[in-house]
Amino acid sequence: MTFNEKLTKLRKANAMSQEELAEKVNVSRQAISKWELGDSIPDSDKIIALSEIFNVTTDYLLKDDLDNPTSAIIMREQPSKNVLIGKILRFASTLCYAIGLLVSWVIWVKECNKFYDCLGRPPMGTFSILLGLLIQSLGIACHCFANNFHKSKLSLGHVYLNLVFLLFIPLTAIFTLCLNGNMAPYPYYYHDVDWAQWTFWVWSLYVCVMLIIGLIFLICKKKKDKKATKQDF
Numbered sequence: 001m002t003f004n005e006k007l008t009k010l011r012k013a014n015a016m017s018q019e020e021l022a023e024k025v026n027v028s029r030q031a032i033s034k035w036e037l038g039d040s041i042p043d044s045d046k047i048i049a050l051s052e053i054f055n056v057t058t059d060y061l062l063k064d065d066l067d068n069p070t071s072a073i074i075m076r077e078q079p080s081k082n083v084l085i086g087k088i089l090r091f092a093s094t095l096c097y098a099i100g101l102l103v104s105w106v107i108w109v110k111e112c113n114k115f116y117d118c119l120g121r122p123p124m125g126t127f128s129i130l131l132g133l134l135i136q137s138l139g140i141a142c143h144c145f146a147n148n149f150h151k152s153k154l155s156l157g158h159v160y161l162n163l164v165f166l167l168f169i170p171l172t173a174i175f176t177l178c179l180n181g182n183m184a185p186y187p188y189y190y191h192d193v194d195w196a197q198w199t200f201w202v203w204s205l206y207v208c209v210m211l212i213i214g215l216i217f218l219i220c221k222k223k224k225d226k227k228a229t230k231q232d233f
Contacts, residue, residue, distance in 0.1 A: 006060070093139040101169060104131060126183060128184075
């Protein structure tokens with residue numbers, strides 16, 4: 001069995017993606033792909049790093065006549081229990097972010113239906129904001145616990161989705177406080193305005209801001225991968 005075949009087998013046996021392995025070895029994902037395709041061989045320091053990650057000897061990795069690792073038992077090719085728990089907790093964290101946002105909206109709308117102040121403004125949304133942030137903090141705790149079970153790099157889309165849910169309440173609270181002198185978990189304007197048009201423009205602005213943030217993340221990620229690729233050659 002050749003080096004590239006062993007590397008692919010070890011990575012899959014440990015339920016690890018190429019991107020996750022690349023992060024552990026401090027190289028680009030493209031470098032891992034080249035190693036597994038047999039297009040290139042890693043340097044000696046990377047071989048040592050791989051042997052420590054997979055708990056096997058360097059001889060096993062480099063010598064084609066050694067088909068079985070000599071210092072450890074390869075994990076089964078199904079994701080381990082810790083990996084599964086980690087994935088569930090990460091899903092639960094994103095779910096908490098979304099639920100916290102929805103709960104804060106529902107409570108504030110119910111408060112608005114009960115009473116308005118003398119200026120015709122909706123009531124303070126402090127309680128709904130705090131409750132929403134409390135639920136979202138549970139999501140943050142779930143994410144931290146997930147890393148204890150299985151450290152995994154989130155995809156750019158997952159990170160972006162989490163940011164959309166997490167940033168909406170605090171940004172909206174600041175926005176409504178500055179505009180109306182009254183905090184709320186949903187962007188409102190108590191003066192006589194076309195609510196449909198107002199909501200459209202506010203949401204459009206928010207989406208644009210989040211797209212810019214996502215674009216910045218993407219640019220930073222590409223620069224990091226490009227830098228890692230240069231270090232590989």
